[in-house]
Amino acid sequence: MTCAELLIHLLRDRYGVDTLFGIPGVHTIELYRGLENSGVRHVTPRHEQGAGFMADGYARATGKPGVCLIITGPGMTNILTAMGQALADSVPMLVISSVNRRDTLARGQGRLHELESQQGLVSGVSRFSHTLLSPDALPEVLARAYAIFQGQRPGPIHIEIPIDLFDAPAPPPLKWDAPEIYPPAPDxxxxxxxxxxxxxxxxxxxxxxxxxxxxxxxxxxxxxxxxxxxxxxxxxxxxxxxxxxxxxxxxxxxxxxxxxxxxxxxxxxxxxxxxxxxxxxxxxxxxxxxxxxxxxxxxxxxxxxxxxxxxxxxxxxxxxxxxxxxxxxxxxxxxxxxxxxxxxxxxALTQDPTLSPFVPLCDTLRKALPDAIWVGDSTAPVYAANHLLALPAPRHFFNASTGYGTLGYGLPAALGAQIGQPSLPVIALVGDGGVMFTLSELATAVESRLPVIILLWHNQGYEEIRRYMDNHGVERLGVDIKAPDFVKVADGFGCQATRAGTPIALAQALRSRPTEGPYLVEIDSDAWLAWCSDNTPTSEELT
Structure with missing residues (x-):
């Protein structure tokens, strides 16, 4: 078999990989030869950053490494932010990319997607980055990656394969069984x-x-x-x-x-x-x-x-x-x-004025979706849920407000979680500012028919940064940004959408959610906060 074919067989048959996140490119088409009949699911995000966030969400929801196939050059620079988030939060992620031919590496010839050192660029956001120089070494390099996932502090690992190796003959391993690796026990x-x-x-x-x-x-x-x-x-x-x-x-x-x-x-x-x-x-x-x-x-x-x-x-x-x-x-x-x-x-969390408006939000979602996985971006409902929310099991709540603190995480990571845990409802908590970083992944949700509930908190810009500017006496600049009509945008993608300005309206919207495909619920923050300042919904109204 070829090196590219061996890679897919090793991932599937030795390491149990069932899903790959990637965007095909001219440098990676050999990785796709025969993939359609392999039994491995391929999900096509609309941006490589989305691919990394999906792999991250998949890994956190399942405990298994998320695996990405990424194109040389711009594909790798696009996924670096997602790798930084995964590194900060110790999330197992395997990023496999192409790189230019071995005889052209580091020669500055202006070739397609060329970087002086792709490996050097990626090494700062990965546990290690390795350039494969021989097909014979592929089983060992993959084994190194999975040894770290199982026995050390996990994080992203990058393996780049020169494009002249993809169709090179590669001997299959003597056995396909994965080695059993046990993590260290305490003294x-x-x-x-x-x-x-x-x-x-x-x-x-x-x-x-x-x-x-x-x-x-x-x-x-x-x-x-x-x-x-x-x-x-x-x-x-x-x-x-x-x-x-x-x-x-x-x-x-x-x-x-x-x-x-x-x-x-x-x-x-x-x-x-x-x-x-x-x-x-x-x-x-x-x-x-x-x-x-x-x-x-x-x-x-x-x-x-x-x-x-x-x-x-x-x-x-x-x-x-x-x-x-x-x-x-x-x-x-x-x-x-x-x-x-x-x-x-x-x-006294429920009496805290900065948290109390989000108590009915958490209560409404818990009552409607008691088994849900909550995936969040950096946005006000997430900051509140970090303190307020109690859940029955781990791997049901994660977001980008920790560690690297990137924006744009919530939507694609929720899609990855839904792919990894298809029997559980998944909630994406996003804001109108952060969601614009990866809004194109709505297309992936629709195409893959993922029933993710996207709760979009709309406060007309970057509210957290506005507050910091105000507290530090800095004139507001660049934070009052214009947003699109999210309901119309969702409709354009083929995603059902509605608006809700109160906990009661949110409960009604959740009751009428579609059974297939994503569902976006936009919440006007001003309307919500005004209603919650004067009202307390009853348990019956939220169920």
């Missing part, structure tokens, strides 16, 4: 010491990050047995379920949780980078820990970033949670639930 001595500190603690606190999403049952049980209040990051939302008495939600940036953190004598942080966009969303460096900090992470360097470490273990979060749980056969009693209740009362 028993370190686990025993961590357990001793947690046993002796009077005011423990647990911080759970996205690295824990593979083990929600164990995480929930450990929190219960330690009788310790627990906060999750945004990417770990739902890890403890939607009604755990010790759960503080993703609220470590708010004063009440910060006070609890300062008072904690032992802090256990698992699978979290303790980064700014989870713990310091007000950007004042106010999240401080004075107690002994135990950190568990796959990345040794991450153990010593952002907070002063007392005890660090390099380990897969799932194995560490399990190992710790064995040291606590029975539950401790340390007034943890009372501490959590006091902290939640101090948060």
């Amino acid at each position: 028993p001595t370190g686990i025993a010491k961590a357990a001793q500190w947690l046993q002796e603690a009077q005011r423990p606190l647990i911080l759970l990050g996205g690295g824990c999403v593979k083990a929600p049952d164990v995480a929930r049980e450990l929190v219960t047995r330690l009788d310790a209040p627990a906060a999750t990051t945004i990417n770990a939302k739902g890890l403890l379920g939607d009604a755990h008495p010790l759960d503080l939600g993703a609220n470590t940036g708010l004063p009440a949780v910060r006070e609890l953190a300062r008072e904690a004598d032992v802090i256990l942080a698992i699978g979290t980078e303790l980064g700014e966009t989870d713990y310091d969303v007000v950007f004042d460096d106010g999240f401080a820990l004075s107690g002994r900090l135990i950190r568990i992470d796959l990345d040794a360097q991450q153990l010593v970033r952002n907070q002063q470490l007392s005890l660090g273990l390099i380990s897969d979060a799932s194995q560490a949670l399990t190992a710790l749980l064995e040291h606590f056969p029975t539950s401790l009693e340390r007034n943890g639930i009372a501490r959590a209740i006091k902290t939640r009362e101090g948060l």
Whole structure:
């Protein structure tokens, strides 16, 4: 078989890839030879950035790497933003691209799609970038990629294949089975010491990050047995379920949780980078820990970033949670639930004037779509849902307000999540500013008949930046932008759309949503905020 054919066979037969996101180009057509009969689904976005965001959403919703086929040069520069978001949030993504012929690389001959060093450009937003120089090396390079996905801190990986190798003969591997790779387990001595500190603690606190999403049952049980209040990051939302008495939600940036953190004598942080966009969303460096900090992470360097470490273990979060749980056969009693209740009362989220208008929004969507996956851009409803929303399981809430913080993520990432989890409803929370970055992906949603519900918060521009300008005494410029008539635009794409200005109208719109294909609901922010300031919808009106 050819190198291109071997690539598709390896992805499908060795690594179980069922979906590819890509836009064919003259440099990649050989990758498409026979793909139509391979059983692998190909989804064509309308922009390579959309391809990367779709792969990201697919990976977060399924736990499996999202895979992209990308053209040389402009295709790679287009997908870099999506790779940056995935790198910041440790999302497994495999980007396979073409590159110019081996004998022309780095020669500056002005060839089609030529870059001086495509690999050098991509290396800053990937775990590694590799140029394939021989078809014989393809199985090994793919094995390296999947070894990182399974055994290290994941992220995007880039493999570029020179166009003169696509139709080169390639020997098939001796066997098609994928190697079994197990992530590192924690050192028993370190686990025993961590357990001793947690046993002796009077005011423990647990911080759970996205690295824990593979083990929600164990995480929930450990929190219960330690009788310790627990906060999750945004990417770990739902890890403890939607009604755990010790759960503080993703609220470590708010004063009440910060006070609890300062008072904690032992802090256990698992699978979290303790980064700014989870713990310091007000950007004042106010999240401080004075107690002994135990950190568990796959990345040794991450153990010593952002907070002063007392005890660090390099380990897969799932194995560490399990190992710790064995040291606590029975539950401790340390007034943890009372501490959590006091902290939640101090948060008073539903009374916060910046959050309260979004309480009926979250309630309406939860009642109409209780099992939904929520995928968000950087927009006001997402910022509020980060604090307000409680969900029954992980992998049901993620957005671009964390990490790299890109705009345009919500719509294509929701499409990827819907492709990965076709039996679940998917909600895309987007704003009128951010959605314009990737609005063309409505065509992909219609073409693929993806029943994503697109909730578009329309506040006439970049409201978050307007607020920052106002707070810093900067005259507004470039933030009051003109938007199209989104309902008409959606109709032009063949997407059903409507408008809703109140929670009751939103509930009615959701009840009448189509059974096939995307559905856009535009919410006028001024109308919504005015209604919510004077009214409180009843539960019956929202169901």
